[in-house]
Amino acid sequence: MLDGLLLGLTTVMTLHNLLLVFGGCAAGTLIGMLPGLGPISAIALMIPITYGFEPASGMILLSGVYYGAIFGGSTSSILINAPGVAGTVATAFDGYPLAQKGLAGKALALAAWSSFAGGTLAALMLVMAAPILAKLSLGFQSADYFVLMLLGLSLVSAFSPPGQYLKSLLMTCLGLMLSTVGTDLSAGVQRFTFGRMDLIDGISFLLLAMGTFALAEAVMMVLKQGEQTKPVQLDGMDLRLSAQELKSVAPVITRSSVLGFLIGVLPGAGATIASFLAYGFERNLALDDEKRQFGQGSLKGLAAPETANNAACTGSFVPLLTLGIPGSGTTAVLLGALIAYGIQPGPRLFVDEPGVFWSVIVSMYVGNVILLFLNLPLIPYIAKLLQIPRQFLIPSIMFFSLMGVYLVSFNTFDIQMMVIIATLAVTLRLLEFPMAPLLLGFILGGMLEDNLRRAITLGDGEFSFLIERPVTLVLLGITALVLFNPLLRRGVTWLLERRAGKL
């Protein structure tokens, strides 16, 4: 493990890569701060830039963007009560009241310190957990991977907001279906290309990510033009925290880091659930006096979700780096980037590409340090971006989204397809269909099919591979449990109500 850490350190600690982490953090903060644009859009917008770099450098830049975007989202939550992403909604509960009291600088500093501490503790846990899990998963076979991917896809739906379970599942199916467009490499057959040369290679994941997130978000901003954001007061911010304040939030940060990391490791759970759970957990633990302050500008109420969402971001790298299975929409985009660099993610990544594996882990930590010491003092200047009038901001987002895709293929067909995908995405979002499961289904679709085909071929055309190995069977059992969880819950509630009625 020490060798690996040293390898990661030597890769990251070059001037070029340090500049990339800094650039990534700054760009991520800038994009993440824009209401509506979260880490997925930020990473998707930056991927075309990384194509010219070494895979390790590309991943280092994107990790910086990820952290920056999360921090940027917190900044807009605190300053204008407009969370960029769902993961920073809980930050606004106490962050915005603090800003209204004239303590915006303190709130931003605490958010940065909490993110730093959460990220650092989670990075330590990642260093310990990832190699062990990677070694364990080396014994996995195609059948196990197939069931593991099914589990990942069903977990995303299981953790979806109330009432959106079936919609999430349907979007996963749509994503899987879109992944079958193009040439089936095993048989050399074209599928759903409608005879068009432009579709022979399938739909680019970058196009889909930009269309469903960045571009669709720009159109949503146009649609909701009535909901204007309030002007930001940036002058005279005091970014200092007293030792007493830091001491009072230290236990909160420790607890929320562990909670956030563990939730982040679960595929499908991610930063949103982690931040809400940590907020609720700390509120329940607080004494009566402190409890009343939650929602009114409590420092503990701000530290808990901020720490947990950053720790969960780090945790979500565990299934990505060790199993090659993304746990969230953001890690799905990162997985797409890895594949685009020609790297096969999974347990072999640890063995075949130790440079990439360890440099991602080390860059996470370096990213946290940079966010705290370089980005935080720049926040009053970066936050001026929130003052750009939307009639200039929205066209710029549209332009960069379109160019991001066009500059990869130099094919204007991609621009037309992106417009169509963005239109469909906006319609689906208005009908409250979530987009992250679509992206996850799309990215996992190819791997799911390859593993299923391999497992069936090895099993002489029989489906008995599903029950032959204990690992596969256990994973299949968990998948079934997760998939039918809402049905089981309803059944149990009905039984309990019936019993209570009888008594």
Next chain:
Amino acid sequence: MDFWSEEETFNARSLPYLIALAGALIAGLLLFLPSEDPDTSALVDYQWRQAALLLFLMSGYGAVLEWLGFLPATITFLCLSCAVLGERRILVILAACVPLVIGFWLLMDSLGIYLDPGRWLIWGSQ
């Protein structure tokens, strides 16, 4: 598909069939199970016309980009988008859009990325 592929247990058609089956089943459940309809009251106040115009502009940009060339097509696209979103001061629009596009073009040029100057120029010089 080749005839020997058709005989295989798992071929190029298998996964699309399986997904279609699962999708149809879930869509059916979504239709027939009781659920809350999304709140559509806010939709009336949405800026549908502006959004539709912008989508049309993006599609138009894709259609003329290679013919008109990067600089003229992008400047026109950005200026029209600003105008659609309510900006009426022409000088302000130009001051915001032209430097952005030229700056982007110079950056791409310095990175060695070639952006089409437009087919009309090539035809005109022949």
